[in-house]
Amino acid sequence: MGMYDSIELNGIEFQTKAFGRGLAHYKPGDEVTLEVYAQTDEEAAVARTYVYDEVPRRYAVEVYAVEHVIVEDGRIVGLASESDMRDLTYDTFDNYGRDVADGLAHIFGEHRPRRTMSPHRPPVSEMPRRPRRPKPTDTRED
DSSP: OOSOEEEEETTEEEEESTTOSSOOEEOTTOBOOOEEEOOSHHHHHHOSEEEESOOOSEEEEEETTTEEEEEETTEEEEEOOHHHHHHTTTSEEOTTSOBHHHHHHHHHOOSSOOOOEEEEEOOGGGSOOOOOOOOOOOOOOO
16 A cells, blocks of 8 residues: 555554655544645645645544544544534545545535645655665676
8 A cells, every 4th residue: 555654543553645644653632634645747846745724623534444533623533423424524535635525526516615735745856865876887798
């Protein structure tokens, strides 16, 4: 699955890519930041990841294993119940941090303005890189 963060709830580990993909390990009460990777080439030229300018006080984030985690005031609370999911229909994010309602607006119409985002991490091209290894020279004799 690549880089992800894990959340341990009731002795079960869930995985998501919505909190920055830094291989972090969270538990209830830990503070989290919802991050979304650039969706277009134009966004990627500005920043690798973005954070939403405003997120609801209480929202759900999808985790692998087809569950959702409730985040309240920026802290993980626990797994979402069916009633939580009904209440948070327009405040749900997928396991990549993308707003589910924004993603379905082209099908069902917009129920609210799209969430705005701000750059969070610099583009990959601006990050420091290790020097490349020199190419091996051909020392064979024919």
